[in-house]
Amino acid sequence: MDRTILHCDCNGFYASVECVHNPKLKEVPMAVCGSPDNRHGIILAKNELAKRQGVLTAETIWQAKQKCPDLTLVPPHREEYLRYSKLVNQIYLEYTDLVEPFGIDESWLDVTGSRRLFGDGRTIANTLRERIRRETGLTISVGVSFNKIFAKLGSDYKKPDATTVISRENFQQLLYPLPVDQLLYVGNAVNKTLKKFSIRTIGDLAGCNKAQLSGVLGKLGENIWEYANGLDSSPVRRFDDQPEVKSIGNHITFRRNLTGTEDFKVGILALADSVAMRLRKHGLKCRGVQIIIKDPQLKSISRQTQLENPTDLAKELGQQALSLLSSCWSPEKPIRMLGLTAIQLTEEDCGFQISLFAPQQASDHQKQQELEQTIDKIRQKYGVNSVQQAVILKNDIGVDRSSKSNYSRKE
Structure with missing residues (x-):
């Protein structure tokens, strides 16, 4: 017997949440965007009126304004988006415990075992659409199919506020x-x-x-x-079955281009501090470091290196990342965005291997570990901005704790 899988996608999620809080925004073309001052000036989401005028997600504000001069721009309110995401998923969980979020605004649901209680896939999808609309003010599009991949295609097939059923009988015709x-x-x-x-x-x-x-x-x-060919058999995970962390990274688009070794050092050390703190929070260490560099023309390169010893320390991550950066990028070449990712994560404490000719290494490592763990405790009590490295204080490149972070997980 085939499974019944739903993919539920909140329509224009960020923009829809903003319209719920300010209904007047429904009457004008509007978009949620990053800050032009910090050069995060891209469209994150738009309402239907903006969409009809050709505004696209991920294009620059300038491009959007060319198409829609009267576009109303709204800054993102991420805490509210997280709150609404939880509200929506709590409604899904009333129909099945097999709810697998796919980002903040999408989730797969396996309702195979719920059909006797709530009806077939289309019926459950329509019920969810009505409840989400009534209880949150948002709308969702739902794909119903016999696997996750086709369900995802179904939610994209017709928007907004629609149900699309993709069956074994019609998938070739539709897809x-x-x-x-x-x-x-x-x-x-x-x-x-x-x-x-x-x-x-x-x-x-x-x-x-x-x-x-x-x-x-x-x-x-x-x-x-x-x-x-419709042969996807991947399961929908339980909502409380979180996959293990595969990598932890952070990237910053700077307020101005970085130029020269001192600028590069400030950017890398700020990233290393953030990534290392998160590694320790998860009880993980990394065996490798990856950096991503984007220039003012938006061309990117990525480089990575292995570490001699697994680490969760900002000092060691920063040193490796700076060495990697200097090996592939000239100080005269400006940098618009930098990313640093800790890769090849492990929960094992493999010890710290030292050279017979450098007995001071282990002692220095231990002292640095104690220092950074102490900093963690201070930040937990007084906030993440309570302790910062002197080199990144009073910078003019836009380094702060609101920089975007990224977590990748093992599939």
Whole structure:
């Protein structure tokens, strides 16, 4: 017997929450955006009126204003978005405990075991849409299918406030004409590769040779071929079954371009401090460090390196990241954005291996560990801004504790 999987997607989530708090925003084209002053000036979400005028998520404010001169801009209120996300998921949990969030505004639900209580997939989807609208003021689009991938395509198929059922009988008719990049995990790079082989639609992907695709894209090629053919069998996780952390990172788009080694040092040390604090919070250490650099022309490069010893210390992360940065980037070249990610995480305390010729290393490491753990305790009591490195105080590059962080998790 087939499963019944729902994918519920809150429509224009950030913008919708803002409209709930200020109903007048429903009457004008509006968008939630980052701060132009801090150069986070992109559209994060827009309402339907802005969408009809061509405003797109992730484009710059300048581009959006060219299309819609009277666009009303609203700053994000992230705490409210988290609160509404919890409210919505609590409603989902009244129908099944198999609720797997996919970001702040989307969730998969496995309602296979709930059908006798609440009806078939379409009935449950429509009930959820009505309840979300009535109890929160938001709207959702819901895809109903026999696997997670097709359910996700279903929620994207028709918006806003719609239910789309994708069954074994109709999935080829509905999905195969769609562009292949609408399939989950087919990003820009994969899409470009597929186009070289004249694979432009999901139907093209489903009909191609699986072995040849694997030869070009490896395991990902096999996976997306199976997805296109409706062979996804991945389970929906329980809501309280959080996957383990795979990496912890942070990135900052600076108020001005970084130029020179001193600027680079301030940016890297601020990132290392934030990432190390989160590593310790999760009881983890990393065996590797990755940096991402973006220049003023928005071109990015990524580099990573292995560590001699696993660490959760900001000083050691910062030293490795600075060394990596200096090996691939000239001080004369400006930097718009920097990212630092701790990778290859482990819960094991593997000890600290030292050279026979450097006995002071272990002692220095232990002292630094005690210092950073003490700083954690002070910050827990008095706030994260209560202790900061002198080098990043009174900077003019926009380094602060509100910088965007990123957590990746093992699938």
